[in-house]
Amino acid sequence: MLNLKITSLFMLCLFLLPANAQLKWFNPMNTDYPVIQNQGWTKEIGNSYARLPQRAKSEVREPLWNLSRNSAGLAIHFYSNANNITIRYKVEGSYSMPHMPNTGVSGIDLYAIDSDGNLKLASGSYKWGDTISFNYKIDAKDKYHNLGFEYRLYLPTYTSVKWLEIGIPENADFEFIPLREELPIVAYGTSITQGACATRPGMAWTNIVSRSLDLPVINLGFSGNGKLEKEVINYINELDAQLYILDCLPNLPGYKEEDVFKKVVDAVKQIRSKHNTPILLTEHAGYSNAGLDTTRLRDYTIPNKASRKAYERLLADGVKDLWYLSNDELNFSMDSWVDYVHPSDLGMQFYADAYNKKIREILKMSKGNLTTTCPVTQRREPGNYEWLKRHREILQMNKANPPKAVVFGNSIMHFWGGEPKGPRSTGKDSWEAYMEPLGFRNFGYGWDRIENVLWRVYHGELDGYKADRILIKIGTNNFGVNSDKEILAGLDFLYTAIRQRQPEATVTVLGILPRRGMEKRVASINKEISKLAKKQGFIYKNVNKDLLLSNGQINESLFGDGLHPNAEGYKIIGKKITE
Structure with missing residues (x-):
């Protein structure tokens, strides 16, 4: 009788085993080749989901250094024909913020690409705990073959990933895609560039642009700390790129017009001392309450005025391949913000649309309707x-x-x-x-x-x-x-x-x-x-x-x-x- 009870209990335990016990797991840090996309200094950073190399710790301000540990903009690409994909990972930092949900701060996003190049968003169940997990059920089949899809996995915007694993059923195939060979776009900016306040990582404007143009975009957005500092631009100058974006004006309210002018001019000249690559200057998109608050109105119009003057002076001085994205081109609507300054998903899409249009012009990547x-x-x-x-x-x-x-x-x-x-x-x-x-x-x-x-x-x-x-x-x-x-x-x-x-x-x-x-x-x-x-x-x-x-x-x-x-x-x- 006792043996029968033990056998029954054993069978019940087997039945109740979690699904991930039947999965095989893949760690991006255990590959023979680099697979973390949109990350500068890949060889130097090594097995880490960080955005600046270790030597920067002693050269940039401490708040900026801490933010550089966040995985904003980083992605992992892979192939799989699995009908179930589970991603588990551990982060350091708060799971959410007052103006951003868990999915935006510490969540992930998964997109599939079929054999004709069409993007599809994967949506599944998720849970937060000491280990965060997302589970995706994939019912669709590719119309050409049974070898599955290419996937793009976007990492959290405001937490630091300590470890991450991708699990698939034992009978499925999986392969990490190596680091992209194309030169990236490098975006230096503020919390808006880092990803605030997208409700999920895929909606951060740098990630939307990366998908739309299918180009690597290195996210050097630092919340409250994108101030056109020469120490950061020294690091940017170490990266070969197709385009450098300077989008720091939202962190310069209260600065005198002449100070903003000098920061913009100095930043452009610092990059030009090393590169002939196109540079794009971006104006402040504004504040949601600027129509009712004259202080807010002044806080974004003064930096924009200074930036425009700097742009015109640099052109007059003979600086080549310098481009400008204006407040009018960003074209925010009344509901484009979550709070006074940070974009909603709608605002992020406005940002991305304006950037896509300008970047296609700069890089000669025209796109039609057919x-x-x-x-x-x-x-x-x-x-x-x-x-x-x-x-x-x-x-x-x-x-x-x-x-x-x-x-x-x-x-x-x-x-x-x-x-x-x-x-x-x-x-x-x-x-x-x-x-x-x-x-x-x-x-x-x-x-x-x-x-x-x-x-x-x-x-x-x-x-x-x-x-x-x-x-x-x-x-x-x-x-x-x-x-x-x-x-x-x-x-x-x-x-x-x-x-x-x-x-x-x-x-x-x-x-x-x-x-x-x-x-x-x-x-x-x-x-x-x-x-x-x-x-x-x-x-x-x-x-x-x-x-x-x-x-x-x-x-x-x-x-x-x-x-x-x-x-x-x-x-x-x-x-x-x-x-």
Whole structure:
């Protein structure tokens, strides 16, 4: 009888075991490569969720140093096909503040990205205790494969993460994504930049901007302590960036106009002494009660007036690539604040919208209303190759050995040959005979559409070197989802982006190769592609006539599947390109 009771009690305990007993756990600090995104000084900071290196402790003020331990803006990217994701972690600091809930101060946020580059917010249950935990149930499946989604995990804005683990079921897959290779945007500011008063980390404006532009944004916002101090700018100057943002005016009320003027001028000149990178000066968004309180009105209009004067003086002095974001452009509404100064989620969105518009102008990252004009990543065949891994490899190769010639394309180019190597090389001999002597590097990606190539151009694949030749062949994968008009609009966007980044290169467009059952559509749209290419000053080459039969159908003997050329087909294309 006693044995029966013991057995029953044991079975009951097994039944009541928490779900996380069946999970396997992954710690970002135990990887062989850095995975903490949006963090400067990664190698120096090491195994920590901090924002300034240890040596800064003796060089910056103590309150600022303490705030630099907060994980504002930091993120972790990973792949998983798990149907349940649990994140547990421990923080140092208060879980909430009077004007911010737990979810905003010490909570986390999880976003998924599907294979077409679409963002989706994950929402789940959470609990606070000595260990905080968030649990997400994932029912959706990717339409292309069963290898899951890419995830972006945003860390708390106002507490210091001591440790963190991600748990998934034993039968699921998981992989951390390495640190992004692109140069970041560096934002130096106040509590507003740090994240007050977003109701969750994903709504802090730096994180919204990071998602919208798909760029790393290093958050150097320090609550009450963003004062354009030279000690902080000395550290900022150690970071190579695409853009430096100075958004410190909300911490300068009560300063005399001449003092704010001098701080802005000195800060810009300090950065310019080290970098020619664009600098963006941002005005104070104002106070919610400024219409009823003349002191509040004065407290933000005086710094803004001084900042504008500093901007104009710097331009007059010949400072180049200096930009300005005004109070009018921030365009806060009456309900954009939580209290007198800190933005609500609505205010954070106003901030992000204004920044996105300005940054796209500065970095030449235009975005349209059609899918073909909206740059996105893709992950349609991770069982064949990892798209982001290939992008990372290309950036590393370009930095180590700048190319003289590059070819942009989809799987038709990807599977031809050359470096970096793809999962297969159908036309290796012809690549070596025709393309390799011209120094071509292969920027073809399987299953790419126009918008994916646009993303790659915006994210560094043409930066940091001067190309002699650029070859473009993209668009066939848009046939099933876009009209010819949409395809042509996307190509026009893409051609402009390429010319902006490589103004001296000779650019050749091949148009869309013939494909089984779509020969007439291909011929029709290629006539328009030819006009677009010539409008941009590009060379258009017609390789299709040598791949067709006399009746206008594709020559099946030159294709493996009615779309991808075989070795003989690649040989013909190589001859036409180089003749």
